[in-house]
Amino acid sequence: MNKKILIATLSLFLSLTAFAQRPDAKKVTISGKVIEKGTDFPLEYATIVFENAKTKQLSGGITDENGNFKFEVSAGNYNVRVEFISFKTLPLQQKEFNTDTNLGVIQMAADVAQLNEIEVIAEKSTVEIKLDKRVYNVGKDMMVKGGTVSDVLDNVPSVTVDAEGTVALRGNENVKILIDGRPSGLAGINIADALKLLPADAVEKVEVITNPSARYDAEGGGGIINIVLRKGKANGVNGSIMVNAGDPETYGTSINLNKKSDDYNLFSNFGYNYRNNPGNSMVDAEYYNSDGTTKNFINERRTNDRLSEGFNANFGIDLNLSKSLTWTNALTFRENRGKNPDNVFFYNFDSGFNPTSTRNRFNDQRSDEFSIEYASNFVKKFKKDDHKLTVDIAISQNRENEFATISDQILGNPSSLDTEETSNTQKQQRNLIQADYVLPIGKNGRFEAGYRGSFLNNLTDFTVTPDDSNFSNTLEYIENVNALYMQYGSKIDKFSYFFGLRFEDSNIEVNSLTENDYNTKKYNNLFPSATFNYEFSESSSVSLSYSKRINRPRGRFLNPVSSLSSNINIFQGNPDLDPSMTDAIDLGYLKKWNKLTFNTSAYINITNDSFQFIRRESGLFATTIVDGEDIVDPVTGDVTPIGGTDIRTPVILSTPINLAKEYRAGFEFNLNYTPYKWWRLNGNFNAFRSETQGDYSYVDYLGNTINQNFDNVAFTWFARINSKVTLPYKIDWQTNGTYNAPQTNAQGKSLGVASMNLAFSKDILKDKGTIALNVSDVFNSRKRIMETEIPNVVSSYSEMQWRERQVMLTFTYRFNKQKNERDRQPRREDNGGEGDFMGRP
Structure with missing residues (x-):
């Protein structure tokens, strides 16, 4: 400036x-x-x-x-x-x-x-703090150069991505993730996996909406995260090329091309990447007899190399058919091939910690995935400002195939070798149509109404060879949701309000074709929302909002069997799961000074029928056949005499059920501070308390009644700070530090973990090029660390690291486009234009 x-x-x-x-x-x-x-x-x-x-x-x-x-x-x-x-x-x-x-x-x-003199706005990574949402502009964020969308989200205030790639908003994993304002076929079947594959360079900004209005899909009890993909915006022909290489072995390239005139805008993006994400985990467990004495020990050590090779492309055109009518068409596809050799060693010890046997389980996993999506958007503007009609249509298909060859044996005993193969093929078809109408009324009023139809069909075929009917299954999931909404808001002096009501008609089918088990769920729900805002001044305001949300179970939560990485601990979905409902209340305050923006909020989420996981015996046993020697059970440590041929290990099932009522209350604040022109800081702090109430009883395969109590109170917090400093010779230095505090659960706790990322960048070639060096997880400390204690059963300590420290070097070159070129594309009004009277500074 x-x-x-x-x-x-x-x-x-x-x-x-x-x-x-x-x-x-x-x-x-x-x-x-x-x-x-x-x-x-x-x-x-x-x-x-x-x-x-x-x-x-x-x-x-x-x-x-x-x-x-x-x-x-x-x-x-x-x-x-x-x-x-x-x-x-x-x-x-x-x-x-x-x-x-x-x-x-x-x-x-x-x-x-x-x-040619000013500093760029569009190229800088900034966090816009607003009352109803926070917008993270990716810009020139060195931390994510050459990374993935998952890396982008891990830099966004209020958002965390754990060691396994699970995304949470304010610590709540029940979050809805949209791409360009809608559920996207690009996200595939497993959203967490898809985010690890999509390149960060394709993202323009991320919008975090903690308490959405009735205009938005009611899905997602914890809120909505909208990922907006990049699209060329400057007049003429322009673009950029990015190449990167890193250690562990990683390399890729991304090309953005754009041609824009007064009548049309052609945009495209191409990307190729190869990534090696080695990970590891360990579990040290001590097992007990019923009287509390030590029975045996098992130490588990796991290593895996997640190799992926992917290509993505996007083609699109904006047609300005008239001054008031715009038509956009886009075609996007993504292809990815992956390998994940997973090698696990179980070191068995007796009660005196003397070695007894070592068992090795090697899971050689391979996968390929292909997604394609066509999207069309119409925007009709009328004579009056902000009076418009928007229509969106999207059609997508996704195919994902996973294959694994699993070998399991006790080392030194060739006859114990057991081999099996698994195949998991999934096909998904998603169709979406949406219409939104906005009508300004009077001086400050606004009325909105719309329709949204979402139609999803997903087929999963899981087979085990040699054939095992206990685990093989074909599951069909059909979801048809039709929704209508309307909302009205206005402003009276310094006070503004917004009321909305959404109606959703849901028709869900979960069909186990193998078992001839068909489940149909039809339900109608009303989702009210309301927001109130008061402006103390142009730079200070307070808001109160309420919304009702829904969280529908999908994917592995419903599939009776979706993997067989372990043959003694099986995750089994529950086709009869019902959706959970959440009432969300948020009280926020926003204050802006010359160099500082401060936003704080207190929130309460009350969820009925929340998903909880139970562990129970299945009545099945994994059997190892051995001839001619004394052998040791790999799990219990029990010795089988010479000539014994049958080791029976019980198979434990972990299953989600509708059980508990969950109360979640928290407090958070966000800061944007620019003490000097050369130094920018932004920070985020969130603390929350989660209380679960519920009991579960079942009859095991021996006829015994087992009671499980799920009452639990947990308190935790996390903090993140990001600093960007401009050093001499125009070298930018960016540091990101995160701390996740310990958290208790019903059977133990997770320990606190701190991590840091570091990056440097320098503009070259008359500011047309940029070279950046970033180090992800500098101290190799980003892990999930757990302590588990089940009285008279087991106590364990575990560490899981999804991705080890990574170093990345990236070069970006811009042609016919200066570094300081300002975006001149109008923002898509994903917030429904609420800002006109919601008192945003």
Whole structure:
């Protein structure tokens, strides 16, 4: 930002304070809209300066995301000018303002000379803190160069990604993840796995919506994360090329190409990547007899190399059919092949910790996946500002095949070798149609209504060779959801409100074709939402919001069998699971100073029928046949005499059920602080308490009644801080530190874990190129560490590291596109235009 604008901003702040001290002065309302000349795109954060002709005192305001402005000044004679970074200052004639005045639509022209002097906005990674959501602009984030979307999310305030890639919002894993505002076929069947494969360079920004309005899909008890993919935006032909290489062996490339004119915008993205993500885990377990004495020990050591090779491409065109009608078409596909050799050793010891035997289980996994999606979007704008109709259509297909060859034996005993093969093939078809209508009413009112139809069909075929009917299964999942919504909001002085109601009709089929077991669930639900906001000033406001959410079980939660990595501990889905319902309340406060933005919120989530996991005996046994020697049971340590041929190990099932009522309450705050032009900081802190209440009883295969109590109270917190410093010679240095505090559960606790990422970057080739070096998990400390204690059964200590430390070198070259080129594409109004009267500064 140049000195002129800094001085104007400071003067504006001081004069507003002075004017606020003159309650006797007559106030008039000034309004209007600022757009870019030639494109009619609205300019957000443009400054309208009112300079008193006599006193030279300054007052005025800034535009919102739609280019609109509205503020009060004391009646009088003013010289008016409109200012915006990289645009020519637009002076207006001296004028007397004694009544409310609408200045109409103001057009500003870009200043080419300034474009070469100012710092880039679009290329910088920033966090925009707003009352209803937080927007993380990926920009030039060195931390994620050459990484994946999963890496991007792990840098977003309020969002965490654990060692296995599971995404949580404020510690709640029941979060809905959208791509470009809708459930996407690109995310495939397993969203966590898909996020690890999509390249970070394809992402423009991430929107975090903790308490969505009725306009959004009701899915996701913890909120919504919307990933907005990158699309070319500058006029003419332009683009960028990125190549990267790293250790462990990783390399890839990404190409963005764009051609834009007044009538159309062609955009495309191509990417290739090869990644090796080695991981490891360990479990040290002590087993007990029924009287509490030690029975035996088993130490488990696991290593795996997650190898993936993928290609993705996106083609699209925006057609400006008229000044009021835009039609966008896009075709996207992704292909990925992977290998995951998983090698596990079980070291068995007796009660005195003397070695007895070693067992090795090797799981050679292979996979291939292909996704394709066609999306079409129509936007019809009417004469009145913000009066429009939007229609979206998306059709996608996803195919995922996983194969594994599993060998299991006691070392030194060839006759104990047992080999089996598994095949897991999945096909998914998803169709989506959505229409949204926005109608401004009066001066500040807004009415919205819409329809959304989501139609999903997923077929999973899991087989085990040699044939085992206990585990092989074909599952068909069909989900048809039709939704209608309407909402209305308005603003009265400094108070604004928003009410919404969503109706969803759900028709779900979960069919086990192998077992001839068919489950159909039909239910209708109403999802109300409400938001209230009060502005104390232009830089300070408070909000209160409520929404009702739903979390539908899918995938492995429903499939009776989806893997067989272990033959004694089986995860088994439950086809009869019902959805859980959440009531969410959020109280937020936002305050902005010159160099600091502070946002804090307190929240409560109450969930009925939440999913809980039970562990129970199946009545099945894994059997190892051995001839001619004394052998030791790999699990219990029991000795079988010479000539024994049958070791029977019980198979334990872990199954989700609808059981508990969950209360989750927390507090968080976010800070954006720029102490100096060369130093930017942002931080996030979240602390929450989770309470679960519920009991479960079942009859085991021996006829015994088993009771399990799930009452548990857990408290934990996590913190993240990100610092970016510009060093001499224009070298950027970025540091990211995260700490996840310990958390208790019904059977133990997870320990606290700290981790840090580090990155450096330097612009070269007259700012057309950038070279970046980043180190992910500098101290190789990012793990999931657990302590488990089940009285008179087992105590264990475990560590799991999904990905070891990684070093990445990345080079980016931009052609026909300067580093400081500003985005001029209008934002897609994913928030439904609520910001017009929700009091956003």
